[in-house]
Amino acid sequence: MDNESINMLLEALGKVKDYGWHLEYRREQRLWKKVYIPCSLSDAINSLFKHEMDAIRKNLNLKNLSTLKKADLATELINLIPGQYKRVLHMLDQERYALVKKIAKNGGFVPATDIPISQVESLLEYSIIFPGLCNSQRILYIPQELLDIFSQIDNARLAKIVRRNTEWIRLTQGMLYYYGVADLELIMDRIKQLTTEEVDVLEFLPVLDMASQYYGQIYPWEYGLSDHRILNPEEIRHEHEIRPDIDYYPFTKKQLLQAGKPGYIDRSPALNSFLSFLTMHYIIPDEELDEIAMELLDIINLDLGPAHIIDYLQSFLEFPSLEFAQKVAAHIMDLNNNTRNWRLKGYTPNEIYQREEKHLRPLSSRPFKQDSADYNMANSRSRTKVGRNDPCPCGSGKKYKKCCGK
Numbered sequence: 344m345d346n347e348s349i350n351m352l353l354e355a356l357g358k359v360k361d362y363g364w365h366l367e368y369r370r371e372q373r374l375w376k377k378v379y380i381p382c383s384l385s386d387a388i389n390s391l392f393k394h395e396m397d398a399i400r401k402n403l404n405l406k407n408l409s410t411l412k413k414a415d416l417a418t419e420l421i422n423l424i425p426g427q428y429k430r431v432l433h434m435l436d437q438e439r440y441a442l443v444k445k446i447a448k449n450g451g452f453v454p455a456t457d458i459p460i461s462q463v464e465s466l467l468e469y470s471i472i473f474p475g476l477c478n479s480q481r482i483l484y485i486p487q488e489l490l491d492i493f494s495q496i497d498n499a500r501l502a503k504i505v506r507r508n509t510e511w512i513r514l515t516q517g518m519l520y521y522y523g524v525a526d527l528e529l530i531m532d533r534i535k536q537l538t539t540e541e542v543d544v545l546e547f548l549p550v551l552d553m554a555s556q557y558y559g560q561i562y563p564w565e566y567g568l569s570d571h572r573i574l575n576p577e578e579i580r581h582e583h584e585i586r587p588d589i590d591y592y593p594f595t596k597k598q599l600l601q602a603g604k605p606g607y608i609d610r611s612p613a614l615n616s617f618l619s620f621l622t623m624h625y626i627i628p629d630e631e632l633d634e635i636a637m638e639l640l641d642i643i644n645l646d647l648g649p650a651h652i653i654d655y656l657q658s659f660l661e662f663p664s665l666e667f668a669q670k671v672a673a674h675i676m677d678l679n680n681n682t683r684n685w686r687l688k689g690y691t692p693n694e695i696y697q698r699e700e701k702h703l704r705p706l707s708s709r710p711f712k713q714d715s716a717d718y719n720m721a722n723s724r725s726r727t728k729v730g731r732n733d734p735c736p737c738g739s740g741k742k743y744k745k746c747c748g749k
Contacts, residue, residue: 371460374467378475380452384424384486387473388417396420398468402553403427424470428492431469432501434553436509439471440501443485446472447493452484465557510538510600511547512554516561517599519570520607522591523579523644523685526567529591537596558605572641573685582686589698592689608636611691613681617674624667625660643682649675 376390388396393413399420400408405427408419435443446453455463455474463483466472472483485493514534518525531542551568555561562569562576569576594602601607608614617639618632627635642652652675653668662668680692687695 374460374463374474375455375476375481376474378473378477378482378484380450380475380477380482380484381487382451382473382475382484384488385421387475387484387486388420388424390475391417395467399424399470402469402556403431420470425488425492428470428489429496431471431553432493432496433504434469434508434550435471435505436512436550436554437505438509439466439557440505442466442483443471443493444497446483446485447490447497451487451490452477452482455481455483458483461559462557465553468556469553507540508550508554510534511542511550512558513600513603514538514596515551515568515603516554516558516605517594517601517603519561519568520602520609521594521599521683521685521689522570522583523573524564524567524569524576524583525591530568533591537599560605570685572644574645579685583688586688589688589690589695592683592694594689608633609640609683610636611678611681611683613674613678614639617678620670620674621660624663639678640682643679644685646686649679 373392378386378390391399393416396413396416397409399405400416403424405419405423408416411419432440432443442453452475463472463474466483467474470489472485475482475484477484511534514537515530518530518533527544527548531544531547534542551561552563555563560571562571562573564576566576566580569579573579602609614636618636621627621635622632638655639652642655649672653671656671662671683689683691
């Protein structure tokens with residue numbers, strides 16, 4: 344490309360970015376509408392745009408309303424939402440339940456601080472909580488009719504259901520964090536084993552569906568559920584199918600609950616060692632270090648190869664020497680061999696290789712040290728030529744061509 348073409352491309356990209364920011368700004372401005380507290384359900388619904396009403400209609404599975412005009416749809420939602428609100432509250436997890444409870448205790452509203460716009464939209468689309476603008480301040484509020492319903496059912500039974508839902512969501516997100524993809528039967532079976540309680544699919548699916556919209560970590564697809572980072576779930580599913588002899592890694596309940604938290608990073612010893620190596624040579628803030636860690640794990644799980652990690656690191660770090668680059672490469676190979684992998688059903692390559700013959704194991708990161716047994720085997724090979732169909736001298740019992748002669 345010549346300089347003129349490059350400048351034109353950069354100018355076009357800048358316009359696209361500006362347009363994206365403009366759309367995001369408009370999206371936010373349209374979301375926060377003027378409201379007076381206390382607020383009725385009628386006022387809350389009538390303040391919405393038609394597409395927001397349609398989202399509530401679809402998520403609450405309200406039938407025969409899709410052809411209605413805005414005013415008629417508003418009337419139907421005002422009548423039907425209270426009857427659905429109890430069911431919706433039974434689909435909450437601890438985070439969203441705590442927010443509803445906080446709003447109820449605070450007279451029906453709280454300031455809207457530190458909550459992503461996508462989560463505000465998710466809460467609105469189930470009519471759980473509404474966004475508003477009161478005295479020029481952004482707030483989250485619940486109409487009075489819905490507050491009354493919450494106060495009626497906010498008891499020990501609801502708290503127990505919320506704890507169950509929280510476990511369901513965290514365990515599912517944890518499994519997908521490590522397995523990449525999983526069918527519904529596997530997930531429900533594992534949850535049953537770990538919680539020792541039955542899982543009703545008719546209750547389980549709505550809870551996950553709402554959580555997938557709120558947290559954005561679970562993606563439903565044709566054959567089950569997928570982690571949000573996966574570009575092609577079918578590819579990971581194929582990798583699972585070609586390893587029928589390997590069961591899914593048996594993570595503990597504690598491990599999955601931990602991995603199911605948004606923003607979790609599986610800090611293995613190999614990852615911590617690499618990050619420590621980087622901080623010895625560069626000044627990297629903790630927040631950036633977390634971003635690097637997540638990016639490294641994603642590159643490995645997406646099977647982009649060690650070279651892609653080198654390219655990624657060199658995009659913001661300068662390697663001072665060839666010797667330093669070799670040390671980085673050694674850390675990358677160690678990290679690759681000791682990172683839990685979607686394609687390996689949650690195992691690390693080292694764990695898989697330990698199940699195989701010695702020749703399939705990864706090379707040690709330490710210098711090779713020959714013991715007497717290795718010396719005798721090497722000498723026997725130098726004295727006698729081994730035929731391809733002869734037993735392998737290593738003692739595996741396989742033919743040489745299928746073992747060390749591969």
